[in-house]
């Protein structure tokens with residue numbers, strides 16, 4: 116039997132249409148995002164939803180692109196797909212955008228609302244291509260997209276009109292129509308400029324009228340309702356553009372060399388005419404006002420920055436080390452009690468500079484206490500001698516410094532002035548007036564160099580006597596020198612003898628019982644009683660002064676060596692000559708007899724008086740000064756006075772003192788006293 120083809124075809128067509136309808140059932144015809152928190156979007160590239168619910172298309176990194184699409188495709192056709200018979204559906208979209216550029220008037224290209232057949236923009240370029248196309252396919256119909264661009268860069272290649280324009284683009288970056296960003300005032304129809312870049316969110320409406328194939332683009336500040344007159348209006352063949360029934364809607368953006376962030380704050384979409392659902396502006400996440408991040412380091416910066424920061428850290432470390440080193444170099448010890456001695460305290464730095472860092476060329480000599488350097492104080496320009504005394508114990512330091520400072524108050528033309536001190540770890544620095552002519556013993560005992568004449572010698576002796584007198588009598592407390600000797604007498608510019616090192620012997624005493632101080636002084640200058648009492652006195656200073664006078668007059672060291680190599684005390688040696696009546700023979704042969712005989716014998720005789728083994732028999736310094744300047748007559752030396760050998764006596768005494776010191780005293784008590 117024959118059936119009509121139509122009758123048979125109808126159910127098939129119906130079935131086909133039904134199936135077709137089912138297959139094309141739209142995922143959604145309408146949606147609203149008042150903020151994107153929790154939104155289901157297909158994101159790619161730099162696009163992300165921030166914690167605040169902002170759709171961030173670009174994240175402030177340069178030369179990147181970002182895409183965000185509604186996850187499922189939308190059906191833009193009514194009726195059968197493909198061919199000219201298809202009827203397009205109208206649609207409306209509204210969205211709020213914001214651009215945050217690192218500069219107020221310069222940004223990266225911009226962002227675009229896109230209707231596209233595919234979400235795959237992997238071959239598209241960033242920067243001026245806005246993530247939509249590339250140089251090869253720009254404008255090619257195979258791109259299948261319609262875009263509404265918000266463009267903030269003038270790209271001459273695309274015929275851009277300004278750096279603040281809105282355009283309608285089909286398959287490429289060249290706008291079919293474009294306008295400066297802005298809107299037409301409803302009341303006056305006047306155009307009002309808007310800035311895409313001023314970090315203020317604004318709203319855009321994209322309306323497609325399928326019947327007229329017309330796309331209208333409208334924008335306005337957030338606070339305004341949609342203006343009646345669109346900013347742009349142009350016809351597009353949407354069917355041809357998307358080439359099919361389905362397409363995706365979303366946004367594309369990219370950055371160029373400026374690290375901008377492009378945001379979408381809200382978005383609504385509706386198919387089949389009628390305005391897109393209005394956006395609840397009060398619900399919108401705030402556009403971050405100051406979120407413009409510091410420009411992400413560009414490629415060069417990425418290389419330079421680590422190196423620069425490493426160099427910086429390295430430099431800091433070096434500086435820190437230098438500071439530490441300097442601190443260490445100039446470190447001093449300073450304690451509260453020193454405040455009272457403030458004026459007498461020198462900074463180590465000054466002394467370091469004064470002595471050119473304690474250089475060897477500045478070394479004046481090495482004495483019993485340490486090295487002595489010549490220096491010039493930085494500010495005053497005063498020439499000083501800096502004595503470095505190594506001193507480990509902190510104990511007793513306070514007392515010692517107190518004493519040094521007290522001694523610093525002693526001022527006399529025959530004393531080497533102590534100017535101050537400085538304390539460091541394990542080191543004490545004493546600052547004295549500089550004595551240009553050095554120490555007396557060098558002049559006396561150096562075979563080469565100038566010879567001091569008798570007049571100079573006598574003046575030095577008298578000067579030192581005055582210095583000792585000042586120490587013993589003119590100060591409120593008796594200052595014992597304890598180490599009077601030629602090497603402690605320095606000569607100033609006028610060849611005055613000045614006694615130095617006074618009080619320094621106390622340095623040895625620290626922490627020990629003052630009554631059992633160990634013997635301080637120099638062999639040959641030590642008074643015999645020091646051997647058993649160990650206690651320094653004015654008389655022991657006088658004894659040493661006597662030996663000093665002999666040293667100056669005779670030009671010999673206090674311990675002389677005879678032709679047999681035996682050692683004798685200079686005192687005994689002179690006493691022997693005195694007894695032989697040839698005391699002037701003892702005078703320094705380097706004077707070649709050029710001396711005043713009376714003065715020479717006065718000095719010799721006075722020395723012998725001062726060297727009396729009994730402390731009580733020695734004259735006081737007052738008397739010595741009087742004898743020297745002739746205002747008092749020297750007593751005669753008796754035979755008995757000269758009838759002993761001091762060396763033998765001392766040797767015996769030292770031995771005897773081990774058993775009984777009184778016995779020793781008794782042994783020599785029959786020796787007549789000087790007075």
Ligand SMILES: Nc1ncnc2c1ncn2[C@@H]1O[C@H](COP(=O)(O)OP(=O)(O)O)[C@@H](O)[C@H]1O
Nearest residue numbers: 479480481482483484487500547548549550554
């Ligand atoms: N104030 C000074 N001016 C110039 N030279 C000095 C001064 N003080 C010390 N000197 C020199 O430093 C050397 C050592 O001094 P010092 O320590 O006093 O010696 P000592 O401990 O043997 O008495 C001296 O021989 C002298 O040449």
Ligand SMILES: *[C@@H]1O[C@H](CO)[C@@H](O)[C@H](O)[C@H]1NC(C)=O
Nearest residue numbers: 160161162174175176179411
């Ligand atoms: C931006 O996104 C890119 C790619 O997702 C990423 O490599 C970059 O670190 C991001 N930059 C910032 C500032 O988050």
Ligand SMILES: *[C@@H]1O[C@H](CO)[C@@H](O)[C@H](O)[C@H]1NC(C)=O
Nearest residue numbers: 142154155156185186187188
């Ligand atoms: C997001 O949407 C897609 C497409 O509609 C769907 O497959 C997916 O399950 C959705 N994801 C979530 C988390 O809702």
Ligand SMILES: *[C@@H]1O[C@H](CO)[C@@H](O)[C@H](O)[C@H]1NC(C)=O
Nearest residue numbers: 157158159160234235236237
């Ligand atoms: C981005 O798009 C490309 C091309 O479509 C795709 O290969 C890639 O997986 C996408 N990345 C993400 C994070 O969706």
Ligand SMILES: *[C@@H]1O[C@H](CO)[C@@H](O)[C@H](O)[C@H]1NC(C)=O
Nearest residue numbers: 251252253254255256257258
């Ligand atoms: C457009 O792209 C296709 C495929 O990529 C290519 O074959 C065609 O030549 C291009 N057309 C133009 C005008 O560039």
Ligand SMILES: *[C@@H]1O[C@H](CO)[C@@H](O)[C@H](O)[C@H]1NC(C)=O
Nearest residue numbers: 277279295297306307308309
């Ligand atoms: C709008 O801005 C453009 C570019 O800055 C300018 O040329 C134009 O005159 C402005 N128009 C109005 C109405 O302000």
Ligand SMILES: *[C@@H]1O[C@H](CO)[C@@H](O)[C@H](O)[C@H]1NC(C)=O
Nearest residue numbers: 308309310311313314315336
């Ligand atoms: C940005 O421009 C809009 C209009 O174009 C204006 O209303 C707004 O006050 C401007 N904002 C700033 C921060 O200049």
Ligand SMILES: *[C@@H]1O[C@H](CO)[C@@H](O)[C@H](O)[C@H]1NC(C)=O
Nearest residue numbers: 322323324329330331345348
């Ligand atoms: C588009 O704008 C024109 C005026 O330019 C207007 O007549 C028309 O109704 C608008 N269409 C839509 C869908 O808004």
Ligand SMILES: *[C@@H]1O[C@H](CO)[C@@H](O)[C@H](O)[C@H]1NC(C)=O
Nearest residue numbers: 198199328352353354355356
């Ligand atoms: C739109 O494009 C399609 C396919 O390219 C074509 O068939 C149709 O005639 C075009 N419509 C108009 C109004 O140009």
Ligand SMILES: *[C@@H]1O[C@H](CO)[C@@H](O)[C@H](O)[C@H]1NC(C)=O
Nearest residue numbers: 149393394395396397398399
């Ligand atoms: C907008 O949002 C606010 C707060 O979320 C709400 O109170 C208000 O009712 C909303 N307005 C509309 C028109 O939905």
